[in-house]
Amino acid sequence: MWGDKGKIKLMVDGTCVRHGRWLRLLGFDTEIFIDPEDLKNNLNERVLITRNKKLKEALKGGIILLPEIPFWKSMNFILKKLNLEKFIKPFTRCSKCNREVVEIEKERIKGKVPHHVYEIQDSFHICPDCGQIYWGGSHYQNFLKDIKSKIGLNI
Numbered sequence: 778m779w780g781d782k783g784k785i786k787l788m789v790d791g792t793c794v795r796h797g798r799w800l801r802l803l804g805f806d807t808e809i810f811i812d813p814e815d816l817k818n819n820l821n822e823r824v825l826i827t828r829n830k831k832l833k834e835a836l837k838g839g840i841i842l843l844p845e846i847p848f849w850k851s852m853n854f855i856l857k858k859l860n861l862e863k864f865i866k867p868f869t870r871c872s873k874c875n876r877e878v879v880e881i882e883k884e885r886i887k888g889k890v891p892h893h894v895y896e897i898q899d900s901f902h903i904c905p906d907c908g909q910i911y912w913g914g915s916h917y918q919n920f921l922k923d924i925k926s927k928i929g930l931n932i
């Protein structure tokens with residue numbers, strides 16, 4: 778329905794900021810817009826996720842209206858509705874900035890992550906905008922398992 782799911786562009790309004798951060802963590806390009814003008818201007822490019830019924834009625838375009846259900850259930854709702862389960866790529870995007878993270882050599886982040894993390898992890902990524910560091914390995918696998926079970930997706 779919205780083309781290549783791996784490249785799908787999303788946006789959330791003020792009613793779904795937490796969803797926005799999690800969608801970024803799962804690797805989806807998601808803008809968080811508080812100003813209704815920003816939402817309007819991006820409707821051609823991005824699918825809007827909101828809990829605001831009036832907004833859904835006022836705007837035309839691809840809009841997902843979230844039902845009033847608990848957070849993780851509503852994450853499930855979004856992923857199923859847009860068929861995004863197979864395209865989850867955790868830690869490929871910064872949850873604060875929505876920028877794609879880039880790989881960084883281990884030596885360069887020494888002292889910037891907890892010691893035990895530095896000792897056991899070999900693969901690190903950094904956000905070019907804010908400098909937030911993300912790491913993979915066992916942490917990644919556990920995170921993915923944990924999140925999928927919270928969201929209620931098949932593992």
Ligand SMILES: [Zn+2]
Pocket residue numbers: 871872873874875876904905906907908909
């Ligand atoms: Zn960032």
